[in-house]
Amino acid sequence: MKHTQLAWLIALSLGLAACGGSSSDSSTDVDTGVGTDDSTDSGTDDTDSGTDDTSNEEGSIYGPFSTGTTSEPVAVYFDLDTQSQVTLTDEEAASDTQWDIGFKRTSVFLNTHQETPVSLYFTGNNADFFDDEGNAIADSFLNATVDSELDDYLAVSASDIPxxxxxxxxxxxxxxxxxxYNYDTTTHVVSAAEDVYYIVSSDDNYTKFxxxxxxxxxxxxxxxxxTVMHQSVLDGQTEFAEAVTVTANLVGCTEPAYIDFDLQQAVTADDAWDITIPCSDGAGEFAINLADDALVLRTDADTYSGVDEAAAAYYGFSSETVSEYAITENNWYYYDSTTHLLYSQFGVYLIKAGDTVFKMQITSYYDEEGTSGSYSFRSDALSAE
Structure with a gap:
């Protein structure tokens, strides 16, 4: 459970990603996937008749590309220049500059490792899918099809590039x-942010601090x-225990401080610790790092009195570093709580990769058999600077 220092690996990845644009001389395997999907928007039986195995005209549909299952997700990486899937492991993708956009279950993400990170703009083409308060109009999503939303896609041109x-x-x-912590920029005084709490999932137990x-x-x-409040699931506890104060002294330190939540005390690097405070120049850095296998949730004093083990997967635990995807500002799907299906909002996004701006419209999250996580989409270049 010990925290592994990966700084040199990160530096290596950044070094590899420092050159190159959207295109690359990489010999990575690619798969165009053009016209292989005749399905339409999620949850409907309409078909798209505008594509075939050789079609590459504007509005052609690429896919479906499978992103695995909820329990075993798989990332799909796509190069917009060649309109092809790039076959990469997640480790390779972390430094590869060829792919532009990726898909993994409901997440759609951009390549930030290119010399100029890939970026996205939402055209707002489907404003009529929402009411004046910004709430989704369910029927608009449920009745939209690949064919009915094609004109919206074709209407977007280079003149729409902002x-x-x-x-x-x-x-x-x-x-x-x-x-x-809080930092007062006037007095330069640092104080504890006592109203901010964290719940850490580690070693099959939970700790609020x-x-x-x-x-x-x-x-x-x-x-x-x-202040540490431990919940030992292994001992049958369903709520956090009484608070225990744990203090780490870092004056004159030469190595990080380590804290074990099970023992609720400071320990050494050789012990099964949960969090660590780095040391630099004889004092602690203003940082709290998690063990590699730990997950965390930021909360407040009152929201959680304990963690329901059966529902823990839905609490929102994550690693310390989380990705914020640009597309989530105007997300691509609508969730139908009745059918539990995802319906594309058929939004048209502009994606700037290297010197070229592309337009993209996600058309389905399902393949012909109704398998979720199978993306199909339209994509075409609008301009090259």
Whole structure:
């Protein structure tokens, strides 16, 4: 459960990604997938008759591309320049500059490893799918088909490309990050953010904690105190136990401090620790890192008195670093709570990859057999600068 330092791997990945645009001389396998899907929007029986195995005219549909299952998801990476799937492992994709857009179950993400990160803009073509308050009009989604929404797609042209400042790219953020302390820019005083709580899932148990006190040492932390409330699922506990204060002294430190939530005390690097506070120049850094196998959820004091083990998968636990995808600002699907199906909103997105802007419209999340996670979409280049 020990935290592994991966800084050199990250540096290597960034170095490999530092050159190249949307195109690449990589010999990676590609698959165009043009015209292989005759299905339409999710949950309907309409078919698209405008594509065949050789068609590559504007509005052609690519796919379906399978992204696996909920329990075993698989990422699909697509190169818009060649309109082809690029066969990569997730590790290879982390530094590859050929692919532009990726799909993994309901997530659609962009390649941020190119010299200029791939970016996205939503045209707002289907504003009539929403009411004046911005709520989805269910019938608009349920009745839309590949054919009925083709004209919206074809109508988007190079004249619709906005300034570069209107495009957004994916980004990463931290669940804990700097949220456990407050910094007063006037007095330069650092204080604990006592109203911010975290729940950590680790070793099949759950622990709720917050930072209650920080004593600074120079430009770092000399001491940090946490209130820890442990829930031992292995012992049958269904709620967090009484709070225990755990303090880590980092004055003059030469190595990180480690805390084990099961023992509710500071431990050494050789023990089964859950969080660690890095050390630099004889004081703690303003950071709290998780063990590699731990997940975290940021919350408040009152929302959770414990974690229901049976429903834990739906709480929103994640790794410390989470990706924020640009497309989620105007997400591509509508969820029907009656049928539990995802319906494409047939939005037309502009994607800037290298010097070229492409338009894209997701047409289905299902293959002909109704298998979820099988993406089909339209994509065409609009311009090359």
């Amino acid at each position: 300034d570069d400042t209107e495009f957004s790219t994916d980004s990463d953020s931290q669940v804990i990050g700097t949220t456990f 917050n930072v209650t006190d920080i004593v600074t040492e120079g430009y770092g932390m000399g001491e940090i105190s946490l």
